Amino acid sequence: MAYQLLPADAALAQKVTLKMSVYTAGKGGQSGGFATAGQVMFQFPPTIKSDNKMINWMEKDIRNEEPLAIFMGSKPREIDLSWTYIVGVGGKAWSAAAIAKLVKSFRQFFYNKVGNGLIIHFRAYDVVGKSGGPTVTFRAEGISVSHDGPIMNDSSTYYPLRTDLNMKLKFWTKGEPGSEQQKAESEEKLTLLDGLKDYSFLRNNPEWY
DSSP, X not given: OOOOOOHHHHHHHTTEEEEEEEEEOOOTTOOOEEXXXXXXXXXXXXXXXXXXOOEEEEEEEETTEEEEEEEEEEOOXXXXXXXEEETTTTSGGGOHHHHHHHHHHHHHHTTOSOGGGEEEEEEXXXXXXXXXXXXXXXXXXXXXXXXXXXXXXXXXEEEEEEEEEEEEEEEOGGGOOOSHHHHHTHHHHOOOOSSOOXXXXXXXXXXXX
């Protein structure tokens, strides 16, 4: 099967931003901060397979009545993101060596030991955020990589023809270090949330929904 990268697809891939940032604690009395660990370069437009928002209910059985439902809180917005690399399609920028380096850098991000200091900045089309607007912060539990096709020999680099990646992102309002108050309280704010509690932030940033 012959693959090709259409100009329209190449342009559409630029409408998606996925940056990985790592929080580094300050030393010698200096405050810590976030450093970009890498930006994902997309060869083809990534696919948002699902975009879910759920809430928690606790149900208790009552004799001769329907269950009592107690609202327990909100779950984070969850996005299932997939993208693909194919060796040699679209020019030298997508050689076997270049793709191998990209994939290894994605996995390397999740080897960091700073735990809740791993921030993912994401924006996609007008589905997540607004096209051309600021990114939205997420967290992720990891990245899944699968390969297909024959092993390609490209300038002494041996790598599969096709590589598919998948990342499940969870919306994280407390990961956004934008305000001065958040910067001053960054150590305290870097706490994993299983729900949305910063309602004032969401009211002021409707593109995050």
